[in-house]
Amino acid sequence: MSQADTDQALFAAAEAVRARAYAPYSNFQVGAAILADDGNIYAGCNVENAAYPVGNCAEPSAIAAMLAGGGKRIKRIYVTGPGAMPVTPCGGCRQRIREFADLDVEIVSHGVDGQPLVQTLGQLLPHSFGPEFLNK
Ligand code: THU
Numbered sequence: 001m002s003q004a005d006t007d008q009a010l011f012a013a014a015e016a017v018r019a020r021a022y023a024p025y026s027n028f029q030v031g032a033a034i035l036a037d038d039g040n041i042y043a044g045c046n047v048e049n050a051a052y053p054v055g056n057c058a059e060p061s062a063i064a065a066m067l068a069g070g071g072k073r074i075k076r077i078y079v080t081g082p083g084a085m086p087v088t089p090c091g092g093c094r095q096r097i098r099e100f101a102d103l104d105v106e107i108v109s110h111g112v113d114g115q116p117l118v119q120t121l122g123q124l125l126p127h128s129f130g131p132e133f134l135n136k
Pocket of ligand 1: 048079089090
């Protein structure tokens with residue numbers, strides 16, 4: 001599959017799951033789609049809660065889907081949201097991605113009405129702490 005085809009498939013998967021996001025409080029629906037080391041695409045959406053702090057972002061939902069489906073490493077990840085501003089992962093999600101991705105993995109942030117922004121994990125989370133610090 002070409003890079004363009006992969007990106008099209010990741011965008012489509014993120015948008016399909018974003019439509020199912022549970023975000024009645026923020027009304028800000030987010031989708032995330034991961035190309036994993038097993039070649040499959042795994043997607044997840046944000047899941048909010050009436051007790052606001054226990055809601056979760058789209059990225060950990062996609063990571064959970066990846067692990068449940070047998071994928072182990074993130075090779076590329078798309079995050080899509082409403083509006084024109086690229087939806088870049090929050091700080092906590094950058095660290096969650098860090099657990100399963102190399103620093104040169106590209107994160108594509110895409111507000112559906114705008115242009116995609118492509119950044120590496122190393123750019124988004126410089127000087128980061130990761131599993132290798134614990135010899136894992
Ligand atoms: N959100 C995500 O799902 N991922 C991000 O990277 C940024 C924010 C969600 C959390 C919350 O449900 C809504 O967007 C508004 O912050």
